[in-house]
Amino acid sequence: MSYTSLELQRLVEPHRVHRDVYTDPQIFDLEMERLWRRAWVYVGHESQVANIGDYITTTVGLEPVVMARDKNNRVQVLYNRCGHKGAKVVTQRAGSARVFRCPYHGWTYRLDGKLQATPHACGYENTDFDIDNPCFSMQSVARIDACRGFVFACLSPEGPDLLAFLGDTALTINNMCDRSPQGEVEVAGAPLPYMHDCNWKMFVENLNDAVHPMVAHASVGHATRKVVESLPEGSPVPSEAEIISPFGGSYEFFDSMGSRTMPYGHCFMGGKGSIHSSYSEIAGYMDAMQASYGEQRTTEILSQQRHNTTVYPSFTVKDAIQIVRVARPIAVDKTLVETWHFKLKGAPDEMLHRTITYSRLINSPGSMVGPDDWDCYRRMQQSLHSDASTWVDMRRYLGRNEPDGNVHVAPGTSDESVRNQYRAWCDYLLDEAQ
Numbered sequence: 001m002s003y004t005s006l007e008l009q010r011l012v013e014p015h016r017v018h019r020d021v022y023t024d025p026q027i028f029d030l031e032m033e034r035l036w037r038r039a040w041v042y043v044g045h046e047s048q049v050a051n052i053g054d055y056i057t058t059t060v061g062l063e064p065v066v067m068a069r070d071k072n073n074r075v076q077v078l079y080n081r082c083g084h085k086g087a088k089v090v091t092q093r094a095g096s097a098r099v100f101r102c103p104y105h106g107w108t109y110r111l112d113g114k115l116q117a118t119p120h121a122c123g124y125e126n127t128d129f130d131i132d133n134p135c136f137s138m139q140s141v142a143r144i145d146a147c148r149g150f151v152f153a154c155l156s157p158e159g160p161d162l163l164a165f166l167g168d169t170a171l172t173i174n175n176m177c178d179r180s181p182q183g184e185v186e187v188a189g190a191p192l193p194y195m196h197d198c199n200w201k202m203f204v205e206n207l208n209d210a211v212h213p214m215v216a217h218a219s220v221g222h223a224t225r226k227v228v229e230s231l232p233e234g235s236p237v238p239s240e241a242e243i244i245s246p247f248g249g250s251y252e253f254f255d256s257m258g259s260r261t262m263p264y265g266h267c268f269m270g271g272k273g274s275i276h277s278s279y280s281e282i283a284g285y286m287d288a289m290q291a292s293y294g295e296q297r298t299t300e301i302l303s304q305q306r307h308n309t310t311v312y313p314s315f316t317v318k319d320a321i322q323i324v325r326v327a328r329p330i331a332v333d334k335t336l337v338e339t340w341h342f343k344l345k346g347a348p349d350e351m352l353h354r355t356i357t358y359s360r361l362i363n364s365p366g367s368m369v370g371p372d373d374w375d376c377y378r379r380m381q382q383s384l385h386s387d388a389s390t391w392v393d394m395r396r397y398l399g400r401n402e403p404d405g406n407v408h409v410a411p412g413t414s415d416e417s418v419r420n421q422y423r424a425w426c427d428y429l430l431d432e433a434q
Contacts, residue, residue, distance in 0.1 A: 036155075055096070185343060283350070396413070
């Protein structure tokens with residue numbers, strides 16, 4: 001079936017959503033057309049294309065793109081499509097090149113996408129082919145912008161600019177960079193990929209779901225507490241235990257963190273406290289920060305403790321642990337989740353080691369936490385096809401959020417972050433004009 005605006009509107013109610021939003025391939029196609037093409041979607045970080053000729057390939061929604069630094073030292077985001085027969089031009093995940101050359105007929109492009117040469121050019125004599133006609137180039141996406149080196153693209157020429165779109169979430173990106181004594185971060189290595197057998201929204205919704213840790217992650221939380229309790233009195237707590245222990249926290253602990261929502265479906269938990277607040281100090285880090293910022297500013301920077309700031313629909317960032325996770329939708333029931341790790345320039349190496357340790361324990365397919373979530377997503381994706389019910393509930397703390405400037409605050413275990421995402425979802429999908 002094809003959905004009318006009224007039929008789409010009926011899929012979302014204030015306290016529940018219809019299962020079709022997770023299971024219907026036609027809904028997925030509409031999301032790719034109306035949501036993922038109009039929202040600002042994270043592409044990569046400028047440090048991944050530090051030098052002229054450097055490039056990475058990825059996707060914006062379902063569109064293959066290449067991000068490259070051209071000969072004028074500008075970052076470009078191009079559709080990864082040849083202007084001739086439409087073949088994907090760049091196939092490597094990352095690399096460096098002087099030009100891009102299509103592997104099919106050898107059309108060659110400059111790093112800014114302009115067609116530079118075609119083999120056996122005499123074949124085009126006495127035709128209307130013009131090498132300078134932009135239609136034959138690798139096309140640029142409609143808009144590209146960056147926030148502190150984090151590059152986003154929008155496939156639509158209409159809509160808010162990046163900073164207006166990010167709103168208060170930009171403060172999380174700023175804080176992550178400010179935690180570097182040099183005020184800059186850089187990508188450390190390749191991403192950690194994790195294929196999820198579920199709709200992309202399940203992963204994004206779970207990021208600020210504070211009810212599931214006490215259930216889905218109960219076993220790892222219990223085991224960690226047992227290890228800590230068995231340590232000789234006065235022994236230091238292993239960093240691994242510091243990282244895992246909060247996942248076995250109480251409902252009261254997560255409620256106290258609070259859930260904060262913003263326009264365009266964005267959200268985060270915490271603010272002055274999060275699951276990262278009790279980490280031990282790493283030798284040399286405070287000295288480096290205070291040498292750069294002074295004691296007062298260092299305290300201000302490190303006092304921000306946000307948990308899973310989510311820039312809807314694709315991007316989530318942990319400023320306190322320097323990790324970014326990105327949802328890349330593949331199909332209605334298939335999503336690639338990439339975890340990127342960032343190095344704080346000028347900080348002790350042990351800071352990056354803790355970042356990697358966190359990801360190994362939490363985000364890896366072989367970790368002690370991530371597979372719990374993966375299993376729950378898979379169970380939902382399968383069982384939502386059941387005729388037992390056609391609705392998914394999201395009524396926890398309904399109507400219990402309070403305004404705080406441009407942010408709305410609710411208890412941490414509220415479903416308000418999910419309800420906020422569906423308000424944005426409706427805004428995108430019900431707007432057929434763009």
